[in-house]
Amino acid sequence: MKKLRVGLVGCGGIAHLKHYNALVKQKHRIELVAFCDLIADRAQQGLEKYGDKGAKACTDYRELTADPSIDVIHVLTPNVSHAEITIAALEGGKHVLCEKPMATTSVDAQKMLDAAKKSGKKLTIGYQYRFRHDTQVLYKACRAGDLGDIYFAKAHAVRRKAVPTWGVFSDKAKQGGGPLIDVGTHSLDIALWTMDNYRPKLVTGSVFYKLRDNPEGNIFGPWDPKKHEVEDSAFGFVKMENGATIFLESSWALNVTKGRETQVTLCGTKAGGELVGEGGGPAAPVRGEGKAVFSTTMNGELVDVVPFDRGAFGRASEGADVFRVGDAEATTWFDAILNDTQPVVRAEQAFVVTQILEAIYKSAETGHTIEF
Secondary structure (H helix, E strand, O other): OOOEEEEEEOOOHHHHHHHHHHHHOOOOOEEEEEEEOOOHHHHHHHHHHHOOOOOEEEOOOHHHHOOOOOOEEEEOOOHHHHHHHHHHHHHOOOEEEEEOOOOOOHHHHHHHHHHHHHHOOOEEEEOHHHHOHHHHHHHHHHHOOOOOOEEEEEEEEEOOEOOOOOOOOOOHHHHOOOHHHHHHHHHHHHHHHHHOOOOEEEEEEEEEOOOOOOOOOOOOOOOOOOOOOOOOEEEEEEEEOOOOEEEEEEEOEOOOOOOEEEEEEEEEOOOEEEEEEHHHOOOOHHHOOEEEEEEEEEOOEEEEEOOOOOHHHOHHHHOOOOOHHHHHHHHHHHHHHHHOOOOOOOHHHHHHHHHHHHHHHHHHHHOOOEEO
16 A cells, blocks of 8 residues: 655644654554754754655745645644645645644635635544543434433633743734634534534624733743733634524633633533543543533432543553544544545534634624624
8 A cells, every 4th residue: 555645834832742643653554754844943853753764854835735746734833824834735736634723714714625625635624632532422422312402512611820831822913812712622623513513603702811911820931921912711602503502611811710621511402411621620631531421310310420430441541641632633534535535523614613713703803793
């Protein structure tokens, strides 16, 4: 079998945290042949550590999109450049995995969809938390009808005070926003996917910049208020066409006692389902410590049903690899390319996430509800 030739555009934090380790485990069917970053040393370091024989490093993504020998490109750059690079890669005949969020505007996201359709190539977005064990348990329960008609949900993406102080996270021009577009996007994706509801009707949003000048206590160290351009919290109320409602809460800094990140609460006519993290820490789910809990009735009593914790005989024995879900993401992504099937994360689904996030920002800015 001919191996897929893969190039990476963006060799910074997310490449090191998730993609490199996951891609190395795919070496039986891929070759890492190109590394591109605006910082030449980053690209060269990626090449030296992970590149296959004959791989190249460069600072211009066009060298990758124009290279006919490259089959797949992963776009791992700041949010504002996702659309430009992805479209160029698709037009160059490449399959593309683009990191979340799909784009900073729905117009750009639509252009990405159009480019994928025209090229006939596959496009997926990096919502890796769909592959967590607790998310999978909840998703399967929803598909089996165990919750009944899901009419209300909460998407939780709340940190007490964990503003990232590296990279371009505080740069609104490069990122398009703060916690809403960074971590809120994951929680909203999980909610929409488990509910299998992608038809929003109305969106009302509130966005706050209340703690910009108060970096005290931030777990990643103090940020520079003069350079911190994005919101500290944002909230959205989403009403779907069928009447179902989603409340999205997101923050990097919010005066609460506990955070909840990449978790959801679903309420259905038969039962409820909730993703919870042990100890209340926001990183618990991504460490593999999250659980799916179901609320229902049994013999006339209200009960909570928690799947059995397999402990040393299950996933815990594999180690607390924060981005083990990246392995599943990469495996299913290359499966989709090689078997010509749909990726688990479909670009059309990610497009709706971008639509809703954009509507929350617009609603907050204008003071009006956004109607689709």
